[in-house]
Every structure is written in structure tokens, then in C-alpha cells.
Amino acid sequence: MMSSDHATIVVPESSAVAKGKAPLIGSQREQKTGFNKGLGIADFLLRLGAIAAALAAAATMGTSDQTLPFFTQFFQFEAGYDDFTTFMFFVIAMALVGGYLVLSLPFSIVTIVRPYAVAPRLLLFILDTVALTLTTAAGAAAAAIVYLAHNGNPNTNWLAICNQFGDFCQTASGAVVASFVTVVVFIVLILLSGFALKRH
Numbered sequence: 001m002m003s004s005d006h007a008t009i010v011v012p013e014s015s016a017v018a019k020g021k022a023p024l025i026g027s028q029r030e031q032k033t034g035f036n037k038g039l040g041i042a043d044f045l046l047r048l049g050a051i052a053a054a055l056a057a058a059a060t061m062g063t064s065d066q067t068l069p070f071f072t073q074f075f076q077f078e079a080g081y082d083d084f085t086t087f088m089f090f091v092i093a094m095a096l097v098g099g100y101l102v103l104s105l106p107f108s109i110v111t112i113v114r115p116y117a118v119a120p121r122l123l124l125f126i127l128d129t130v131a132l133t134l135t136t137a138a139g140a141a142a143a144a145i146v147y148l149a150h151n152g153n154p155n156t157n158w159l160a161i162c163n164q165f166g167d168f169c170q171t172a173s174g175a176v177v178a179s180f181v182t183v184v185v186f187i188v189l190i191l192l193s194g195f196a197l198k199r200h
Helices: 015-019 022-062 085-113 118-151 166-199
Strands: 065-067 078-080
Touching (some): 085 118
16 A cells, blocks of 8 residues: 555646747737837827928918019019918918817827827827818919919919019929928827837
């Protein structure tokens, strides 16, 4: 009859502990958290750049004005953004986009503090898409008018005015370029938000 002292129960170690995989779970989560924070920081910095570009576009177009030096007592040749309804729409649209970007900064900060928060990222994703549409519409419409100002359209007897109003056209062209910079930044922001949402 065998003694009970010799009865032992051998419990094998789990494969995860034996292979050292258990500690990696925490490190993988930390890496994911750090990556999400990095996306949030990139989002915040890009928004600051977009604010500068959008407000610069609005301010530049809003101050585009030129008066030709030769004028008489009764006639004065002047070109300003408010002479074109398209340029007025451009100024209003870019100002609205700039205001939205400023208001979106707190939500961008939330994505840095709480990397796994889905609601702020989803909200920014939707609103950024709307802002991108508005910015693209304003920039494309203004670009069409700037093109006509530079080249005219002989078929409709629209004359090119940039030969006379060179400074006005140069300022308006700069504003259009700034708007398309804002468009590019919005595209990058939407891609970042989509990638971050996919990782959740």
C-alpha cells in the first residue's frame, strides 16, 4: 500500500506564461494607447495649421481692393472682393470654417486625453467632412472667377481685368491657394479620424 506522502499533483504552466506572452498584453495596450495619443496630437497640430490657412484666406480676400491711379472727378476705376458675389461667399465660407476649427480644438484635446473615446472622434469626422465640402465649394468657385479675371472669355465677351488690376488679382489668387491648403489639411484630418476609429 503506497503512502500518501508520495502522491503529488503536477500542474503544468500555461503556454502563455511559459512563453512569456502575458506581460506582452499590457505592453501592446500601452503601445496602442501611445499611438492613439500620437494621432490625437497630430490632429490638434493640423487643426492649428488649418485655422491659420482658413483665416488667412478669408482675411486676404476680404482686404483685396485696388483703385487705379487714373481717375476723373466723375469716374473712378476700382476692384474689390464685394464686387463679386462669389468672392463674398468665399469670405463668409472661409470665416465659418475658421470659426468651426477654433471650436473643434477642445474636442481634439479630448482625443489626446482620452485616446479610446469614440464619440469625439466620430463627431469630428462628420463635421470635418461637412467643413471640407464647404471649403472645396468656396475655393473652387473663387478659383473659377480668378481664372476668368486672368484670362477672360472671348466667347462671352468677358474681358480679363488682371492686366489693369494686377494687385487685386494677385491677392485673390493667394486667398484661393490658402483655401486649397485648408482643403488638403481637412483631407488629412478625415483620414486620421477614420484610421483612429478603425483601430477602436
